[in-house]
Amino acid sequence: MNRPIKVVVAKPGLDGHDQGAKVVARALMDAGMEVIYTGLRQTPEAVARIAQDEDADVIALSSMAGSHVPFCEKLKPLLEQAGLSDKLWVIGGNLPKQDHARLKELGFRGVFPSSSRLDDIVNFVKANVA
Amino acid sequence: MNDRLKLRPVTNESGIEIQPRYGAMDVEASGGFGFIGEPGEYPFVRGIHPQMYRQRPYTMRQYTGFGNPADTNQRFKYLIANGQTGLNVAFDLPTQCGLDSDDPLAHGEVGRVGMAVDTLRDFEIAFDGIDLDKITVSLTVNGAAPQLIAMYLAMAEKRGYDVAKLRGTAQNDILKEFIGRGTWIYPVEPSVRLVGDTIEYCARHAPKYSPVSVCGYHIRESGANPVQEMAYAFCIARAYADDALARGLDIDAFAGRLSFNFNVFGSIFEQVCKFRAARGLWAKIVKEQYGAKQPESGWLRMIAGGGGGGLTFEQPEVNIVRGAYYALIAALGGAQTMALCCFDEAYTIPTEYAQRISLRTMQLLIEEMGLADTVDPLGGSWFVETLTNQMRQKMEETMAEVDAQGGIVKLVAEGAIQAKVSAQAYRMQRAIESGEFRKVGVNCYRNEQADDLEVQMHPYKEEDTRRQIASLEGARGARDVRRVGEALAKVRGAAEGGANVMPAVVEAVKAYATVGEITQQLAGVYGRYREPVRF
Numbered sequence: 001m002n003r004p005i006k007v008v009v010a011k012p013g014l015d016g017h018d019q020g021a022k023v024v025a026r027a028l029m030d031a032g033m034e035v036i037y038t039g040l041r042q043t044p045e046a047v048a049r050i051a052q053d054e055d056a057d058v059i060a061l062s063s064m065a066g067s068h069v070p071f072c073e074k075l076k077p078l079l080e081q082a083g084l085s086d087k088l089w090v091i092g093g094n095l096p097k098q099d100h101a102r103l104k105e106l107g108f109r110g111v112f113p114s115s116s117r118l119d120d121i122v123n124f125v126k127a128n129v130a
Numbered sequence: 131m132n133d134r135l136k137l138r139p140v141t142n143e144s145g146i147e148i149q150p151r152y153g154a155m156d157v158e159a160s161g162g163f164g165f166i167g168e169p170g171e172y173p174f175v176r177g178i179h180p181q182m183y184r185q186r187p188y189t190m191r192q193y194t195g196f197g198n199p200a201d202t203n204q205r206f207k208y209l210i211a212n213g214q215t216g217l218n219v220a221f222d223l224p225t226q227c228g229l230d231s232d233d234p235l236a237h238g239e240v241g242r243v244g245m246a247v248d249t250l251r252d253f254e255i256a257f258d259g260i261d262l263d264k265i266t267v268s269l270t271v272n273g274a275a276p277q278l279i280a281m282y283l284a285m286a287e288k289r290g291y292d293v294a295k296l297r298g299t300a301q302n303d304i305l306k307e308f309i310g311r312g313t314w315i316y317p318v319e320p321s322v323r324l325v326g327d328t329i330e331y332c333a334r335h336a337p338k339y340s341p342v343s344v345c346g347y348h349i350r351e352s353g354a355n356p357v358q359e360m361a362y363a364f365c366i367a368r369a370y371a372d373d374a375l376a377r378g379l380d381i382d383a384f385a386g387r388l389s390f391n392f393n394v395f396g397s398i399f400e401q402v403c404k405f406r407a408a409r410g411l412w413a414k415i416v417k418e419q420y421g422a423k424q425p426e427s428g429w430l431r432m433i434a435g436g437g438g439g440g441l442t443f444e445q446p447e448v449n450i451v452r453g454a455y456y457a458l459i460a461a462l463g464g465a466q467t468m469a470l471c472c473f474d475e476a477y478t479i480p481t482e483y484a485q486r487i488s489l490r491t492m493q494l495l496i497e498e499m500g501l502a503d504t505v506d507p508l509g510g511s512w513f514v515e516t517l518t519n520q521m522r523q524k525m526e527e528t529m530a531e532v533d534a535q536g537g538i539v540k541l542v543a544e545g546a547i548q549a550k551v552s553a554q555a556y557r558m559q560r561a562i563e564s565g566e567f568r569k570v571g572v573n574c575y576r577n578e579q580a581d582d583l584e585v586q587m588h589p590y591k592e593e594d595t596r597r598q599i600a601s602l603e604g605a606r607g608a609r610d611v612r613r614v615g616e617a618l619a620k621v622r623g624a625a626e627g628g629a630n631v632m633p634a635v636v637e638a639v640k641a642y643a644t645v646g647e648i649t650q651q652l653a654g655v656y657g658r659y660r661e662p663v664r665f
Binding site: 113 | 242587663
């Protein structure tokens with residue numbers, strides 16, 4: 001790859017806890033990636049559109065307030081319709097263990113619950129971007 | 131003896147070097163004992179009341195709310211039956227963002243992290259059977275605060291309480307929502323004006339009600355150090371005070387009803403000195419900069435507690451112990467009200483069981499540990515008085531920096547404060563991951579066997595959303611449509627004309643206009659906030 005990995009970091013839904021998203025965005029930038037941070041209150045439609053417009057390699061969500069499964073259920077078909085099925089989808093935040101299988105089933109290959117380490121996130125992204 | 135050279139250097143989170151021991155000389159070098167005073171006397175460093183908890187222990191006010199108003203009403207009654215002395219209401223995100231439960235943007239979020247509210251009917255259910263004279267209520271709402279304050283006053287009035295005597299608090303600190311927490315709706319300047327509207331309205335109609343609780347808490351959670359937490363909060367409080375003064379209000383007509391909300395995680399001594407220092411500084415600002423004549427105008431009345439940023443996902447049961455130290459900090463710091471994040475909050479909104487443990491923690495400090503017996507028990511310690519002086523000086527420096535850069539409203543609108551604290555949060559996360567900043571169970575003393583306590587999750591029921599929407603439809607169907615339309619037109623008219631919107635908002639909620647309908651009127655005039663993304 002001759003350009004830096006491009007990541008859209010998005011805050012889905014109404015959740016206003018953005019400390020984690022911003023910390024991860026900085027870690028990805030420090031690792032040489034290009035990061036587009038969407039800011040708060042993104043709808044599934046907006047996330048898919050931004051990811052498509054930005055030609056992102058990675059779509060990364062940060063969710064702290066519990067609505068990750070309904071959000072991702074809406075987002076999955078939109079990302080597919082936008083031709084982004086082959087991109088890396090990852091999600092982090094307050095993600096209870098019992099939801100991890102469902103998130104993976106929805107296409108989120110990287111699931112990073114609270115307590116994940118920044119280097120593990122960075123390394124996972126590097127290893128999984130085609 | 132050259133053993134000092136071998137000691138590891140210690141610098142607290144606020145950047146102050148901590149010595150291995152302190153004496154009277156250190157207090158003198160830091161400014162002396164001159165700015166302490168007696169408890170209940172200016173500058174109130176030792177506490178805002180002469181007898182403090184001996185006269186009345188801190189109010190215990192766990193943050194609670196979920197699902198429908200009826201579910202939350204049951205939890206309120208459970209906590210009150212267990213000795214809780216105030217309520218602190220959590221609203222779901224659609225409510226906080228000014229959306230009705232049937233708004234497409236509310237999908238998946240109704241009743242999830244707090245109680246859903248659409249109309250006055252929901253307030254009537256939530257507070258049913260609760261004596262509002264005995265139990266004071268704090269509403270944790272910011273963007274939608276005008277509507278919810280109006281609902282609280284209207285609900286109380288309907289139940290026969292005299293609004294002129296009604297006590298209670300709304301968080302209603304929108305500037306910190308732009309820094310952290312994120313439940314903003316309108317652009318920065320009209321948002322500040324709305325806070326001014328509530329201050330002015332309450333000063334005139336509900337003078338015992340605290341319309342604003344200025345929050346350092348969430349700024350700290352977003353990455354600020356303890357000095358910045360207080361300094362930014364005071365800059366924000368001054369922005370609201372300036373708006374109120376520009377309306378012709380007298381400082382003494384509202385300053386005494388401003389309250390504050392601060393965090394407690396971190397070093398015990400840094401935190402306690404933070405509170406002592408801040409009490410003196412706020413009293414000084416209100417007296418010297420604003421010329422207040424009533425001593426109580428400069429009282430730093432505060433809820434202190436929470437501590438979410440200090441709790442860990444790892445070994446969650448150890449958070450019960452952290453919570454006990456946080457409660458100790460709040461008590462030694464002289465908080466008027468206390469609330470604790472529960473041990474399970476890194477996972478879920480707290481269960482009834484976890485809430486009860488937090489409540490018992492606060493109760494045992496009063497009943498068993500002697501924390502309510504003597505005012506400011508750490509006062510007079512050379513270390514504590516030195517650090518109190520140093521923390522206050524650092525807070526003043528930080529406030530002066532904000533002023534020199536154009537003031538807090540400008541810096542928040544530009545995203546400059548957000549960028550600064552988020553850079554600090556990143557450095558702190560790196561320091562935790564490298565082990566440089568120690569967190570037990572996280573970067574030292576980890577449990578390598580997976581035997582952490584299995585946290586029981588608070589259940590989320592999809593059917594609650596359907597019930598809430600059905601209830602909203604019922605309330606919409608039962609109201610006088612013409613009266614609602616006229617009331618909403620008055621809200622819009624007040625906003626367009628630059629008048630105080632609160633009288634019209636109160637009329638609208640009394641007509642059972644919804645949170646979302648009122649938001650739409652205001653957003654139609656003010657527009658909606660667009661977040662500056664800055665790194």
